[in-house]
Amino acid sequence: MREKILQVNDLRKYFPIKKGLLGKTVNNVKAIDGISFFVEQGETLGLVGESGCGKSTTARVVLRLLEPTSGQVIFRGRDITSFNSAQMRNLRKDIQIIFQDPYASLNPRMTVGQMLKEAFTIHDEKKGHEMEEVEKLLEIVGIRAEQMKKYPHEFSGGQRQRIGFARALALRPSLIICDEPVSALDVSIQAQILNLMRNLQRELSLTYLFISHDLSVVRHVSDRIAVMYLGKIVETADKHELYTNPKHPYTKALLSSVPIPRPGAKKERIILKGTIPSPLNPPEGCRFNTRCPMAQDICKTKEPEYREVGVRHYTACHFSQEI
Amino acid sequence: MGNSILEVKDLKVSFRTEDGVAFAVNGVDFTLNRGETLGIVGESGCGKSVSSLAILGLLPQPPAKVESGTIMYKGSDLLKKTDKEMQSIRGNEISMIFQEPMTSLNPLYTVGNQISEVIKLHQDLDAAQTRDKCIEMLTLAGIPSPEKRLKCYPHELSGGMRQRVMIAMALACNPEILIADEPTTALDVTIQVQILELMNELQRKFNTAIMMITHDLGVIAEMAHKVLVIYAGRVVEYADVNSIFDSPLHPYTEGLLASIPVLDDVKEELNVIKGMVPSPFNMPKGCSFHPRCPDAKDICRTEQPELYQAGDRQVRCYKYSSLW
Amino acid sequence: MATYITKRLLQAVLVLLGITAVVFFVLNLTGDPVELMLPPTATLDDIAAFRADHGFDDPIIVQYGRFLKGLCVGDFGTSYYYDEPALDLVLERLPATLELTLASLFMALIWGIPAGIISAVKRNSKTDVLVRIIALVGQCIPVFWLGIMMIMLFAVELHWLPTAGRGTFWHLVMPAFCLGVFTSASITRLLRSGMIDIMGKDFIRVARAKGLSQKVVVIKHAFKNAISSVLTLLGLQVAALLGGAVITETVFAWPGIGRLAVESIHNRDFMVVEAVVIVMALGFVLINLIVDILYSIIDPRVSY
Amino acid sequence: SDKDQTKAVFAQGRGISSVDPYNALGTTTSMIKFYMFNGLTKRDVKGKVVCDLAESMTKVDDNTWEFKLKKGVKFHNGEPFNAETVKFSFEMMNDPKYKFRLAKDFDFLKEIQIIDDHTVRLITKYPFAGLPLRCFNFTMLPPKYITEKGHAYFTKHPVGTGPYKLIKWLKGNKIILDAYDGYFEGAPAIKRVVYRVIPEDSSRVAALEAGEVDVISAVPTSQIERLKANPDIKVVTAPTTRVIFIGMDTIHPKYPTSNKKFRQAMNYAVDVPAIVKHIFHGNATRLATLIAPAFFGYSPNVTPYKHNPEKAKALLKEIGYKGDQVLKLSVAPGAYINNTEVAHAIAGQLQKVGVNVQVAELENSVARTQLLTKKNNPFYLLGIGGHYNDADLITRIAFGTKQRYSTFYNKKFDDLRMKAGSTLDDAKAEKAWEEVQAMLKEEAPAIFLYQQFDTYAYNKKLKNWSPRLDEMILLYGASLEK
Amino acid sequence: MWNNLKRNKGGLIGVIIIGLMLLVALAAGILAPHNPNDQDISQRLIGPFWTLKGSMDHILGTDNMGRDILSRLIYGSRVSLLVGFLGTMAGGFIGVVLGSLSGFYGGKVDNIIMRIVDVQLAFPFILLAIFIVAVLGPGLFNIIVVAAISSWVRYARLVRGEILSVKKMEYIEAIRSLGAGDIRIMFRHILPNVISPAIVIGTLEMARIILMEAALSFLGLGVPAHVATWGRMLSEGRVYIVTSPWLAIIPGLAITIAVLGVNLFGDWLRDYLDPKLKNA
């Protein structure tokens, strides 16, 4: 078994809602509410889920861009939630992030060269030959070095995403969290980026936490996949296992909802009723019970346990056996 | 051809902007038949929305300018109609759903107000009848407890609900044509399925012709009867849905199909169309796809290909002409 | 809502406290009210005695404390100049200022709103260019200059309007116009850009796609959305109007609180200045609160 | 309509502070007071003190003045005026409860003795020659009315013996006064008088031209020519009690103005006639000191300094003045007619003799506070005037030791002017005043400038009205043509 | 930039007006035919050359003190520009600093600064100006202080708002995840993005400040008399409005045109730098 580079235990992040004269906390947005998963060295863990289920929050908390409400984030055996700022600075070299919006994730007022160089300046690395390093980085992501002096708006979306990659790679991290890196891109560009990611992973032995709402993309890039619903992870399994043998009704419904670009490939559809409840007042019991086609009484009261149901296959459903 | 309801020929639209003239639509031709769904695919900025707005006469003019073309609807050219005449067609005979359910409803008015507005405008109903009609439409659109929803403001509804309201609104007057401009792009997959299912159902019921604009080939495959592939403002391929997916003719269509990951079919490496979409300010000479085309020849670099007939399909590529 | 209003009012109290302190300390730095309270025959010794007698010798902090204590029971102090309760003096003059500001606001709105809408809808047309030039010039003309020019033209040369003072409706026309020019220009410009912004929104396209006429689209769908920005501007403009009123009131001999304030500053009539400033600030705070409430009425998304 | 024919409107730049006669400070407030109230004496148009409610006055001894009172005078409410009224008014004035602002002006009075119903005696604490003039401001209050209604009510609804009754006071806007037909000198011809406040000079002129206002004062010098050309308007210029000078600080030793020779040099350096001619078009009277020809005690024998820059330079050289110091000349723009221009002209003239004077424009109350706290500049332009300005008052407040506007503390001078002020014999007093003026010229605590004229413009329909020395516009006795 | 300007007529006019003003202000010594403060009482109130009494010696005539109006106008442009520019800079500096602190740190700091902003906003500006001038006395520096105090709020609010929105941008998170500290993020990444809207506000503020200087002069609270300024010329000239109308009309026009120029420039700059700022 490979080393678990990242292990998340019972992580929670609540955003308090303050109201009234004294700003009392009246409620919490339970953006993530007790999730556990791990990522192994060199693999890609896909994290899928619908909008607002807490994917980006997970990414930010793991990076400690947000402070967790509770739980552990263990990176290479050390719990980083208790790191002080100096330790965090050091850790930042190891974990990096790429964002969804290629337009918002680059500083519009800095040239690409300046931006990439900054990664070294911050950590006092590569003194004197930063620019060579920048050139190397750009080459890796497939951007010509002479474009270093250009500003972000002079690049297309795909190129910006490459630059985002270059920035993430600058400090040679071992784990890269990709928060929907291709969602905003056109299909033909999306393919370029996905291929790039895959090649880089091989060459630089990177580990990815790949966040997306697009199951086809996640399936394409991931080794294992975790499915999130309303602040919880409902199922985790190896890719093949998950797609062929889902053990959670939500995963099943999700899989069946994806349109297949092959006319006539119509399959059995599980159409869920309603929409995702608000994380402000998540349903009692199993969070999915309001939309679940096979919900029973127990689902409304008792929260299912997140347990192993097969080889490296975990799920949280009272009736996973019957699926 | 008696079945055809909308015929677009040689539509060209440009935008006069501060940075120069953008040629957004450079030749779009297609025919829409009654009760049929026409899928329009293409990458961002290729002119899908502009074409559909041109049909409804909703382009902001200026900066937009229709350079040429005809849009024949029931025997007359929509481009030649006055604004008054267009007003009685819009929302009544041809209606439209937009991509962003979040911003397509006026935040200051209730859902009921916004639906009844279109009903009052085109139908001769009194207040009570209008209300009943609203409720009927909301029910059709699969909105639970429609009476209550009428009084809701848009921000009180989820994205999927809003898109249902938009559909209810668009179908309120039994239009002949429904233009759906990326109706599900902003929605989650589980919601997308609901909406697509709803559209299919309603089409069966009212025999509406639908123009389904999207960049998601999966949606096209599920919804469309015919498919129009647009690249850089031009139709590059026009055929029925099966042929497109089974045997794409145009290199762009081919590349596109190969570059998407497919859920039930694991590809090791995705095929990549190299390069990028050309800028509308600076279209390449010749075939606009030639800088990215694996098969490009000299002629592709100099001469603009026409839309050639290949069997019962149309494709804008020299490969299918006598010139190849 | 109620909590929100309470919160805002509590904040307002803080604001007022800040303002009274600024006024009190600054005024004390600027001169001595005793100057004006005694006849010229009073000698320095008389003045010193008088001062001790009235507590002007106490440290400013003590004097301010005394003033605040009075405020708590609604006592704004007594005018040194008029020898009357300061608040009464202000309230007596308040209607004049209200009349002037409301009239100018009215003028600003009846010009600014249609002009802004037309200008936005007919973007880049000749009308638009004209409206924009008028609005721009309106923002650039010094108010007092305009006032003097108008008096010369309409009162002295043409005899159409009375020169100055408050009385009939006709007295109001010029000062209200003068004061309203800047605000109306601001409204025009803001509304224009707001409308242009809104007109590009998706729901406007949807409204068009429904087959609604231009008029309905503009008035029902666009204008109501754009008005919120104008509302916010109006809230802030109140301060500008009250400030502008000081000058306008001087030029047109309008007996409002603006002029009272200026006279009182010159007279070192601390209590009256305090009262004017408090009333003006309170007006500002209240208007902005009302704007916020209106806002939440117009826009269902806003709730407090 | 009928009413219009007898309505006269006049306008000035400032409002009044009170209609309570014993709180009336300042010329404008006093002016309105004299529409409603009378004193025992009054000043005529030329400034001479004559009897008003008194029939006659006689000096009984150094500290006793006897006034015979007019008979048949009635207050607006019908209350009769008599000796009791005088006593009541005096007691009211001195009642510490009310803290009347004018009380200070009457602290020379010890008591009032009633001799009979229409005779009173005023007993002073010390010989005071200025008493008749001061009594002009000692207006009579209705005892019964005030006792019944209380003072607070009185201050809102004043009742006096004057030719007009207060109808309405709209603060900062206007005051409406209606004729009191029972006035003891006869019913006023103008039935309604309106005083309007128009602070902006140009607006005030405009209002006159537009026919909205019948009389204005303080016509800007520049407007005179043009208004004269208007056939409907008459412009008159008349001297006032206001005397303008540039005070020089003698008490701060660091200022060169503490040197007498320097101060004299300044007086030589300034070309007052040129200022009078060019800035005022001749509408000002050059003065040798502070005492205007209309004041009792004026002596033509004390002549003004001659404009002589050479002499000035010589004097400066004599005291070894280097001129390296910047000396500030304070002026409060707008406080007096053309005062800023005068200050600048004088600064220019002083610069020509090598004294680096710069004008510092200050807000009026700041300038006055500076003087009050003696944190003033070496030069300050000041004007002293008003309805009971006379030689005694002006020499005292301008140059008396520890007086609010004075920066000239000189025991000898104090003695001299006090002696003059308490001499009741006219001839002796005149002699004493001449000495005072001579000393002032010699000591030169100021650059002596001019007596200010005021320019009035009025509608020609207004008849029998002329401007007064004390700057008040009183319309009793005037009439308005159709 | 230049190309953009050529296409925008208003902006071009604005730039020309400002350019001319700058030129006139800088070259005042060369351009002015007379010393602006040379009084000649015998030469007072001569009309501009096109009037009957006018002469070519005093092209725009003389004022009540016999000073040459053209020369005063030329020198006056210095004051207007100086007050406008320095006032804007000072106000901008205070506003940007406070706004940044407020937006970046939030919490208590934000709360305190925003309360000060509230006080400032609720305070009728002209009265505040009168206060300040009354305390400090009239003077160029003091007018600049007034200008700064009256305008910092706008920057502070704007900058705070911008920072709040920039702070949420993904590139800030990206740079934070690279390990950058607060100071670096603030100065290298947030502030530069906030400066251009602040500059836009600055131009509009400058227009306002020029008007303000004129208004204060009108109330007799401007710079000292020996300095020629447009506001003061207008204020002094207003009593001559009927006899010698040019005395008030000429500086009035000068102010209007200058403010117009700055406004036009500002409008263009806003469109150029940041189209989304149109509502500011």
Ligand SMILES: Nc1ncnc2c1ncn2[C@@H]1O[C@H](COP(=O)(O)OP(=O)(O)OP(=O)(O)O)[C@@H](O)[C@H]1O
């Ligand atoms: N700063 C915040 N304050 C309050 N609530 C927040 C905050 N950030 C996120 N949330 C809430 O937390 C929930 C999860 O948000 P998150 O951004 O993690 O979702 P996501 O899965 O990334 O969704 P998407 O696919 O739309 O990006 C949402 O309901 C969101 O509204």
Ligand SMILES: Nc1ncnc2c1ncn2[C@@H]1O[C@H](COP(=O)(O)OP(=O)(O)OP(=O)(O)O)[C@@H](O)[C@H]1O
């Ligand atoms: N108002 C406008 N002004 C200038 N150019 C415009 C305008 N609207 C559209 N265009 C141009 O027209 C081209 C086509 O735009 P269109 O909106 O039709 O693309 P689309 O195919 O709908 O893309 P998407 O998938 O992103 O919606 C784009 O390149 C765009 O730059």
Ligand SMILES: [Mg+2]
């Ligand atoms: Mg997200």
Ligand SMILES: [Mg+2]
């Ligand atoms: Mg589109």
